[in-house]
Amino acid sequence: MAGFADLNLPQGSDKKSLQALLETAAHLGYSAVALNHVIDFKEKKQEIVKPVSPSELFPSLPVVQGTSKRIKVLTRLTLVISDPSHCNLLRSTSPNIRLYDIIAVFPKTEKLFHIACTTLDVDLVCINVTEKLPFYFRRPPVNMAIDRGIYFELLYTPAIKDSTMRRYTISNAISLMQICKGKNIVISSAAERPLELRGPYDVANLGLLFGLSEGEAKAAVSTNCRATMLHGETRKSACGIVYTVKKPRKVEEEETLPACKKAKTQA
Amino acid sequence: MALSEPAAAAATFERRVLRSAGEHHYLRVWLELPDGGARPSAAQFKQLVVSALRELHGEVGAALPVDVLTYEEKTLSAILRVVSSGLVKLWSALTLLGFYQNRRCAFRVLQVKPCGDWIGQQ
Numbered sequence: 001m002a003g004f005a006d007l008n009l010p011q012g013s014d015k016k017s018l019q020a021l022l023e024t025a026a027h028l029g030y031s032a033v034a035l036n037h038v039i040d041f042k043e044k045k046q047e048i049v050k051p052v053s054p055s056e057l058f059p060s061l062p063v064v065q066g067t068s069k070r071i072k073v074l075t076r077l078t079l080v081i082s083d084p085s086h087c088n089l090l091r092s093t094s095p096n097i098r099l100y101d102i103i104a105v106f107p108k109t110e111k112l113f114h115i116a117c118t119t120l121d122v123d124l125v126c127i128n129v130t131e132k133l134p135f136y137f138r139r140p141p142v143n144m145a146i147d148r149g150i151y152f153e154l155l156y157t158p159a160i161k162d163s164t165m166r167r168y169t170i171s172n173a174i175s176l177m178q179i180c181k182g183k184n185i186v187i188s189s190a191a192e193r194p195l196e197l198r199g200p201y202d203v204a205n206l207g208l209l210f211g212l213s214e215g216e217a218k219a220a221v222s223t224n225c226r227a228t229m230l231h232g233e234t235r236k237s238a239c240g241i242v243y244t245v246k247k248p249r250k251v252e253e254e255e256t257l258p259a260c261k262k263a264k265t266q267a
Numbered sequence: 268m269a270l271s272e273p274a275a276a277a278a279t280f281e282r283r284v285l286r287s288a289g290e291h292h293y294l295r296v297w298l299e300l301p302d303g304g305a306r307p308s309a310a311q312f313k314q315l316v317v318s319a320l321r322e323l324h325g326e327v328g329a330a331l332p333v334d335v336l337t338y339e340e341k342t343l344s345a346i347l348r349v350v351s352s353g354l355v356k357l358w359s360a361l362t363l364l365g366f367y368q369n370r371r372c373a374f375r376v377l378q379v380k381p382c383g384d385w386i387g388q389q
Contacts, residue, residue, distance in 0.1 A: 160365035163322060177293060195371040202362040202376055211360045256337075 003031030003064070004200035005225035007076060007102060007124070008155065008188035011035040011052070017193070018164070019058060022071060024194035026062035032229070033074040034102055040080040074101040074229065078126065081116070082108040090120050102232040104153065112137035117150065123232045124153045124186065127176055129169040137179040146184045151228050152176060152178035155190045156198065156206055173210035182216040186224045270328065278355070285382065292354045293336075295378040298343040304370050309338045312345060316357075319364040319374075324356050333357055344377075 004227045009021055018035070025033050035052070036227075043061040052075070061070040077100040081087060088107070090097065097103065104124035107113040116125050118141055125145060128134075145152070155175050176185075187207055191197045209218025233241045298315075300306065307315055313335050321329035331353040338345040349357045361374040 156363075159363055164362060166323070193371065195301070195373045196365070198362050198373070199376060201379075202358065205355060205358045206362050208355050 002222045002226040004029055004221050005032040005034075005229070006188050006197070006200075007034040007074075007186060007222075007225055007228060008036045008190045009033050009151070010190060010192055011037050015057065019195065020194050021191065022058065022073070023062045024197050025130050026064050026071040028197060028199040029065050029201060030071065031064045031067065031069065032074065032225070034074040034076040036078055036104075037100075038078045038080065041082065041086045045184060066116075070212045074232075076100060076102040076104060076124075077125075078104040078106060080106040080108070081112050084112065084115065087112075087115060087120060090122065092129075100232075102228060105237075108134070109139075113137075114141045117145035119149075121235065123228050123247055124151050126153045126155075127172060129155050130158050130165050131168060133172050133175065136165075137176055139179055142176075142179045146180065149227065149231050151184045151186045151224055151231075152180065153186045153188055154210065155188060156203060157192075157196045159192045161198055161205075170209060177211040182212045184219045184224065185212065185216065186209075186228060187220045188225075188248065274308065274373075283382065289381040290351060291348050291381075292351050293378075293380050293382070294347045294354075294358070294376055295380075296345055296347060297375045297377055298345070298367075299373045299375055300343065301370060301372075305368060306340055306343065307367065308340060309335065310339050313381070315364070315367060316347065316361070319360040320357065323360040323363055328356055328360060331356060353380070 006025055009018070009025070011018070022033065036250075058073070060174075061073065063069065064071050077097065079090065080088065090103070103118045103122045104126055105112075105122050105130070106126040107116045113125070113135065116122060132179065144153075154169070154176075156169065159169040171211060185207070187203050187210075189197055189203075203221050204217040207220050208214065210217075212220060230241055298307075298312070315325045316333060316335065317329050320331055320333070324331075332350055333353070336346045336348050347357070358376065358379070361376065364372070364374055366372060
């Protein structure tokens with residue numbers, strides 16, 4: 001079984017609060033988290049910096065509760081795109097972009113949502129949960145995204161903070177579910193404080209509120225997150241990722257096989 | 268969905284089969300509050316749970332039969348009982364509760380079971 005993962009911890013906060021967040025996440029049972037670096041093109045020129053190396057930031061990572069493994073920390077880049085020209089950055093092979101484990105886009109308009117789902121080389125498409133949807137989801141781009149192995153991300157921290165945002169979160173989630181039928185959903189936190197994080201089973205239960213089935217809701221915090229991570233890894237290799245795991249001691253070794261044609265991201 | 272995590276202390280496990288689905292579900296929860304804040308009394312705790320239900324599910328949610336079976340003010344841990352059909356409502360309401368008296372708080376759900384056999388053990 002894939003472990004639980006939270007693919008969105010904001011990186012902007014200082015190191016001490018980040019350490020507290022990591023400790024809480026490990027204590028709640030998350031076996032992997034992703035540190036999110038957001039770039040909004042609307043604000044002045046922002047450069048894509050190199051991702052901070054988690055091992056540099058934290059010499060000793062906390063141990064995941066219930067296991068003997070340490071929590072896995074990934075890096076993630078989120079691009080807020082409000083104009084088609086912003087996509088050029090993703091198409092060009094910028095060296096710094098390739099260093100991130102996961103790349104997400106936050107499309108602001110329907111046209112950009114279509115582009116993100118159909119052509120952009122990304123792993124996650126963020127769904128706006130803090131305001132009323134500016135457009136309706138349409139079936140073709142969503143189906144295309146599901147075929148390409150791109151996942152849709154819903155955040156739950158805004159729903160904890162404010163009752164109006166809670167309404168938007170639930171209504172936007174339900175309208176997405178009508179189109180994607182519960183497939184390819186990732187629920188993550190974007191929590192800035194440890195008290196805003198919730199346990200993986202709590203989040204899975206929240207998925208039921210969004211209209212997911214029990215299995216889909218649990219997949220939204222476990223297997224779908226793993227698939228997203230693997231999808232991100234395929235970008236760094238030629239065509240795919242194959243993991244071999246030694247059975248008795250479970251030591252993970254990484255091997256990439258250039259022979260396989262298609263990225264196998266299904267867990 | 269595997270809802271309950273094994274108790275760390277109990278090394279032996281026993282398998283229980285219910286002939287029919289239980290009427291109630293039991294939740295062992297722990298309220299996390301920042302240090303130095305006011306701690307709710309038992310009555311205030313129940314009120315907090317009901318207000319969380321009302322906030323998310325409205326009057327129908329507030330009318331849900333929820334009982335606080337045990338509550339310890341010192342550790343802020345409690346055992347709640349709810350009719351099985353209202354489990355998702357209660358659980359989601361607890362998850363989305365973010366404030367107690369304008370201070371941040373979080374409900375940590377430790378265990379969810381369809382039978383309450385550990386109530387006497389604590």
